[in-house]
Amino acid sequence: MTLEVRGLKTHFLTRAGTVKAVDGVDFSVGPGEIMGLVGESGSGKSITGFSIIGLIDPPGQVVEGSIAFKGEELVGAPEERLRHLRGNRIAMIFQDPMMTLNPVLRIDTQMIEALKAHGTTDKAAARIQARDALGLVGIPSPEERLHAYPHQLSGGMRQRVAIAIAFLNQPDLIIADEPTTALDVTIQAQIIHEAQKLCRGSGTALIWITHDLAVVAGLADRISVMYAGRIVEQGTVDDVIDRPQHPYTAGLLGSVPSANKRGQRLRQIPGMTPNLAALPEGCAFKTRCGHATAACERAPDVVEAKARRIRCHNPLSLLEVGA
Amino acid sequence: MTELSAPLAPSTPAREETPLRIFMAEFFESRIATGALVVLLTIVVLALLAPWITPQNPYDLAEVDVLDARLPPGEAAFAGYTMWLGSDGAGRDLYSAILYGLRISLSVGITSGFIALAIGMAVGLLAAYAGGRIETFIMRVVDLQLSFPAALVALMLIAILGKGIDKIILALVVAQWAYYARTVRASALVERRKEYVEAATCLGLSHGRIVFRHILPNCLAPLIVVGTVQTASAISLEATLSFLGVGLPQTEPSLGVLIANGAQYIISGRYWISLFPGLALLITVVSINLVGDHLRDVLNPRLKR
Numbered sequence: 001m002t003l004e005v006r007g008l009k010t011h012f013l014t015r016a017g018t019v020k021a022v023d024g025v026d027f028s029v030g031p032g033e034i035m036g037l038v039g040e041s042g043s044g045k046s047i048t049g050f051s052i053i054g055l056i057d058p059p060g061q062v063v064e065g066s067i068a069f070k071g072e073e074l075v076g077a078p079e080e081r082l083r084h085l086r087g088n089r090i091a092m093i094f095q096d097p098m099m100t101l102n103p104v105l106r107i108d109t110q111m112i113e114a115l116k117a118h119g120t121t122d123k124a125a126a127r128i129q130a131r132d133a134l135g136l137v138g139i140p141s142p143e144e145r146l147h148a149y150p151h152q153l154s155g156g157m158r159q160r161v162a163i164a165i166a167f168l169n170q171p172d173l174i175i176a177d178e179p180t181t182a183l184d185v186t187i188q189a190q191i192i193h194e195a196q197k198l199c200r201g202s203g204t205a206l207i208w209i210t211h212d213l214a215v216v217a218g219l220a221d222r223i224s225v226m227y228a229g230r231i232v233e234q235g236t237v238d239d240v241i242d243r244p245q246h247p248y249t250a251g252l253l254g255s256v257p258s259a260n261k262r263g264q265r266l267r268q269i270p271g272m273t274p275n276l277a278a279l280p281e282g283c284a285f286k287t288r289c290g291h292a293t294a295a296c297e298r299a300p301d302v303v304e305a306k307a308r309r310i311r312c313h314n315p316l317s318l319l320e321v322g323a
Numbered sequence: 324m325t326e327l328s329a330p331l332a333p334s335t336p337a338r339e340e341t342p343l344r345i346f347m348a349e350f351f352e353s354r355i356a357t358g359a360l361v362v363l364l365t366i367v368v369l370a371l372l373a374p375w376i377t378p379q380n381p382y383d384l385a386e387v388d389v390l391d392a393r394l395p396p397g398e399a400a401f402a403g404y405t406m407w408l409g410s411d412g413a414g415r416d417l418y419s420a421i422l423y424g425l426r427i428s429l430s431v432g433i434t435s436g437f438i439a440l441a442i443g444m445a446v447g448l449l450a451a452y453a454g455g456r457i458e459t460f461i462m463r464v465v466d467l468q469l470s471f472p473a474a475l476v477a478l479m480l481i482a483i484l485g486k487g488i489d490k491i492i493l494a495l496v497v498a499q500w501a502y503y504a505r506t507v508r509a510s511a512l513v514e515r516r517k518e519y520v521e522a523a524t525c526l527g528l529s530h531g532r533i534v535f536r537h538i539l540p541n542c543l544a545p546l547i548v549v550g551t552v553q554t555a556s557a558i559s560l561e562a563t564l565s566f567l568g569v570g571l572p573q574t575e576p577s578l579g580v581l582i583a584n585g586a587q588y589i590i591s592g593r594y595w596i597s598l599f600p601g602l603a604l605l606i607t608v609v610s611i612n613l614v615g616d617h618l619r620d621v622l623n624p625r626l627k628r
Contacts, residue, residue: 053525087526099518104540113536114526128340 001068002172002205003052004028008065010044010051017277021047021060023229026302026309029173029205032284034196036216036237037209038252041225041271045209048226049175052207053090054082070172088118091166093176097158097183101150105136107161108146114168132165135196156187160194167198173205180215192219213252217241227276228284235308245308245315247289283313291316354615359610366607370425377419378404382575389414393588396595409595411584417595420581421603427577428604431488432558439557440550442496443457443503444539450504451511462508467523468501472558474563478617481569495557506549510542517541531612542624551615555608562604578604 010022018130022044029035039045051062054074067074069090086092094100102110111130114121120126127146135140137160150158159179166174176195180188197217199206210216216223216237223240225233225248233246244250251269271288274280280287286296295313303310330383352358369376379386384400391400391414400406400416408417450461468476480494514520515538525534564570565579573580578600 054526055521083527083529085527086524087528092522092525094518094522096518100522102519102523102537102541106538113528113532117526117528117532162522 001028001161002031002033002070003207004066004068005048005052006068007068008048008067009063009306010047010056010060011061011063012181014059019277020229020279021276021277022051024065025226025231027224027231027234029207031172031203031205032200033222034199034206034220035206035208036220036318037226038213038216038223039213039272040141040211042276043226044210044229044276045211047205048179049092049177049209052173052175053077053086055086074176078298082215083306084118087171088169089171090173090175091169091171093159093162093166093179095176095178095181097155097179100162101158102152105149106146107148107150107153111146111161111165111168114165118169129168130164133168134161136167136198137161137164138190139164156183159183159187159191163191163195163198167202170202171204171269173207174199175207175209178211178319179208181210181212188215195219207223213241215254218322227277230284230311232285232311233309239308245310246312247291247314248285250316253287272289327581332393334377346621350617353620356614359613359617363610363614366603366610369422370429370507373419373426374423377416377422378402379416379419381415381420381423387414391416393592393593393596408599409593411581411596412588413584415576417581417599420576421578421600424576424578424581424600425603425607426559426569427488427537427575428561428579428607431492431561431571431577432494435492435499435557436554437548439499439553440491440503440546442499443505444507444546446500447504447507448511448534448542450537451508451515452530452538457616465501465504469505473498473593475559476561477564478569481564484606486569486572488571488575491561491564495560495563498560499553499557501550503546503555506545507542510545511538514541532571536613539541547616548619548622551611551618555611555615558611559604559608 005025005027008022009020012019012021015123015155018165025044025048025098027035037048047056047060049055052069054077056062058266062075065075069085076123101107105113108127112126112292113132115126115129116123121127121148130224131142131146134145139145139157139160145153145157145161150161153161159182163179166176173316179195180181180191195206195208198204208216208220220237222234222236224231225246227248233240233244233249240249241253244253248269254267255269257266269288274284274287281299282297283289283300286292289296291314298313300311300313303312303315374380378400381387386402388401391406392412394400394406394410396407396409399411400410404416404564406416406418408421410416411420421541446461448457476490477494478496480497481490483495484490520533521535523537528537528589561570561577562579562582566583567578568583570579571577573584580599582597582604585593585598585600586595
């Protein structure tokens with residue numbers, strides 16, 4: 001396994017109380033595997049990503065759990081070691097390509113810098129590597145683009161550059177935090193295609209953080225659905241999308257607008273995401289759940305069955321069988 | 324697919340659009356600023372060339388003849404050349420004295436400006452990047468410093484340190500570093516929250532590289548503006564101190580000393596001894612400020628067209 005996360009808890013110790021942004025997350029990603037990490041805003045998916053790369057700013061901290069990267073424990077690892085891994089073995093792609101490139105530095109400067117930070121000393125070789133990386137993510141005439149400043153490139157182009165930078169040092173793991181959210185749909189599809197191709201080709205594990213189920217449906221191998229700091233459902237793409245078991249996943253899928261529901265009111269999950277500083281006792285989803293029973297007053301344990309993990313007392317398939 | 328198939332037009336190669344060129348084009352759009360820059364450059368060149376283009380070395384007592392004292396503009400000196408701007412009470416040709424004085428004023432202003440900029444920049448970046456107690460401490464010192472008028476701080480320091488060109492530079496640095504520190508910190512605070520800094524952190528770059536290579540270049544615009552304005556104010560502050568008699572020595576007069584020397588003759592109608600050095604100071608400071616003002620307009624992203 002490239003990455004194994006066990007019982008990860010990242011809490012923010014604020015004056016208003018402890019915000020349990022990530023509260024017991026387990027998953028693993030293998031080489032060349034793409035995992036979609038899906039959830040609403042505030043569900044803890046981005047914080048999970050930042051926890052892995054070790055960039056949680058105070059008052060946040062990883063309070064419990066283990067993050068094993070190729071067998072090496074990252075929780076509590078020295079900063080020097082983490083910095084060596086960042087950008088080298090573990091890379092990150094951010095949401096807004098307009099913001100992630102330094103506006104005053106040329107593309108080649110920024111790419112060569114990423115290579116130099118991790119041992120490459122030959123500038124000419126680094127330049128060639130940077131050029132090839134740009135070609136790899138589908139940027140035409142990469143030699144010319146190396147001279148460009150970020151403001152001379154379109155949003156889609158910039159995100160390709162960001163992806164090229166992420167892949168530069170052939171990392172084992174890439175964490176992509178909503179990398180296509182700021183792009184329009186056609187560019188989105190191209191970027192997803194490129195990322196998928198690169199991961200498959202190089203054996204890089206990819207964690208794709210998004211709130212858009214449609215994106216992961218066409219991209220990922222497995223999906224983890226997060227709600228209020230926990231993974232409530234995990235399984236292969238087909239299982240989760242076609243046969244959701246957790247009422248929350250079902251609710252998310254039900255609220256995706258589609259052509260054959262045209263004219264009807266869009267469905268939505270009632271209520272709001274709960275306040276992470278004051279989560280209700282028991283299942284965090286019970287107040288918004290149509291299937292909640294008395295059992296939901298108790299926090300549900302993980303139910304495991306055939307490569308699927310569900311955190312629910314009343315999974316949908318059981319209800320359907322019972323009905 | 325349009326974005327894929329649209330390479331940069333061959334007629335406009337990437338090099339022509341560097342930030343520097345865009346900046347130059349925008350700067351020279353303003354006639355006033357261009358004019359001010361030309362005036363400023365002329366002053367600097369004249370000051371630099373002073374030993375070769377002036378008829379007299381006003382610092383060389385052998386060349387200064389007391390018989391030439393207080394000659395009005397246009398009179399011929401004893402040595403034969405015409406004193407177009409007249410002479411002062413010691414017999415110095417004012418044209419020569421002004422150019423030599425400009426040399427001192429400009430070099431004092433620019434040197435102290437650069438040192439204050441370097442110190443203020445380092446301290447401001449440290450405050451913004453380190454945060455916490457270090458930031459609080461630095462910024463309280465800055466606040467304390469800025470609560471005193473710059474002239475007062477400089478006066479007190481000169482009183483303690485004594486006269487001399489190095490002392491006055493030190494006094495100007497102490498009086499001005501805080502402006503730079505505050506400016507840099509303000510923009511560095513904004514920049515360090517931006518995603519490209521986070522992205523750079525995620526690339527595993529060292530703190531030094533992130534601060535100097537990523538954050539600093541993005542803070543330069545306001546720094547350049549404050550730098551020009553502060554240099555102008557350093558020049559006039561130096562003139563103020565010299566005028567008050569605590570700045571540079573009488574034997575090597577800066578513009579402030581020349582103005583002070585002439586002040587006693589104004590009532591007797593010998594206006595030129597103070598007027599011409601005063602005009603030189605005025606033109607220098609105004610042209611620097613005009614350039615600085617326009618720099619602010621050009622470098623301010625909010626005013627970008």
